[in-house]
Amino acid sequence: MTEQPSPEIHPAWLPSTAFRAIASRRVVVDGDGPLVDTVRDEVIRAGGILTAPGEPADLVLVSGGSSGSPHPSGPFGSFGSSGDGFSVSRRDGTTVVRADGPSGLLNGWFALARDVPPGRHDPALPLRVLDHWDNVDLHPVMGRVERGYAGGSLFWHDGALREDLSRVRDYARLLAASGINAVTINNVNVHATETRLLTDRRDEVAAIAAEFRRYGVRVHLSINFAAPVFLGDLPTADPLDDRVRAWWSRATARMFDTIPDFGGYLVKADSEGQPGPHTYHRTHADGANMLAEALAPFGAVVRWRAFVYDHRQDWRDRGTDRARAAHDHFVPLDGTFHDNVIVQVKYGPMDFQTREPISPVLLAMPRTNLAVELQATQEYTGQQKHICYLPPMWSAVLRSVRVRALAAVSNAGDDPFWTGHPLAQANLYAVGRLAWDPTLDPIAVLDEWITWTFPEARDVLHELMDDSWQTYERYTAPLGVGFMVRPGHHYGPDVDGYEYTPWGTYHFADRDGIGVDRTRATGTGFTAQYPQPLSDLYESRDTCPDELLLFFHHVPYTHVLHSGVTVIQHIYDTHFTGAARVAEMRHRFQKSADLFTPAVYARISALLDEQLRSAEEWRDQINTYFFRKSGIPDARHRRIH
């Protein structure tokens, strides 16, 4: 099948006006190397006049450091590259950006469009990566992009590398402008075809890497732990077997022959059916360290995911608690991982829910490099049909952990708006900004995105987006209990959809109450995985925050929350107000047609219709379910079906 010509692609946060302050200005770009050339191209594209060093200029961009060895080194290998920082000063009408290296120069350039203040600017985290869950082949269940809500893959189409990779280049530019410096190009569930990206299909990885390289974004690959067996080369994938170790060293060396600045591997092992070291009675550290050794000569890293749990649990077994699994598996291994291993941990102990406590693993491995994993793709948060601006949730997590890297599952695809819902671009933009500076106010980040993307619509977009995550939470699963989504695709309500399945995601609602008892005193003991004071805070119903109550406790419907209302009344109230808020959002948006292009207006309008339909469906199913279970009527006599 031939590729269709692309419809007009939305410029997202890099409209042609982004650098209008540079137009007709004299600009000196001092330095060498490909990234410095990219900055020169940017200056020309912005209408600036390139001027020789020493000549009078309005803007001087100086790249320090070397032109960039392909394998920059650092204490933890080269995740990210050093040289990302820069400083800005202004004197006598000239702005000077002095960078630590070429990547810092590019960062400084993009920061100018944001009107960056004078002073020093360094990223908080050296590795700021987007993980794509893209499949090369169309997967029979998961499609082109697993949990993808923005069309097909930017990289592959119908089993082959796209002929035209110009969108990849534009994507790289957008990512660089937001602060991202790495991208994993394929799904962590590595199927047959994708296993070969490491071997005979690595030219495709190289072609993609060439586009990203222009903007200083390094490419990583998800690998199949059993590749040596799967590809028919060896009878075992045991990480302590010398033949296996030699196999990975060779495959890795070939990868670096092809892509000298290749970033490293991402591994989902012994999780949801993916192969891993447990098959050979080896630990996650054995597996990760083997790959780390193959990557170390090249200054690259392996990210090893901590998302490991029993997905074949018996719902009758109340002793097994999925929330405990990552900590049980990984914390005993603290201090045994090599320096170029990063253990990548989902922000919560379950699975990217709208509300979860922070994963205790992120607080418990002081001798291990950790990455926190966020989900920009809105699997459980409205699938890019609902407006749900996630950074208020992310920033709370980022402020309470010390990690070396931030990874987010990308929400971008070949959709003309990049993210399906045009407003979901804000989540993508914010990943890079928060990885650069986790202390940024998430609403200020949103404001930046609006300023660049929809400057005319500032007021209406703040009204629609600022509290959209809390709104989504109100009309979906209550008080941190999670899930209640339709099994499989995870869109829309199904309160008992997962209740009697092997997935370990239960709410335990009965006629008297609801919630999961994860206390030390009477429950699964999960609260013991937290350090103090969190451990005691969550252990007691009296101190557990309302929004997490049902994550930690099984309580009667009549339990009174800190807010003063009962659990059942809270469920009714939030579901009525949540859906009503969506109706208000839709109404507000409908009055704003003149602030958007017809294409943007039409797309957002249609999606708000669906969001309202879905919010009302959630409201009615949840309210009816709990009314039937509890028999307790709404104190305010609203309609429950």
Ligand code: GCW
């Ligand atoms: O939430 C689950 C998703 C899977 C995903 C898995 C993971 C890529 O439903 O689609 O697989 O998490 O994070 O590995």
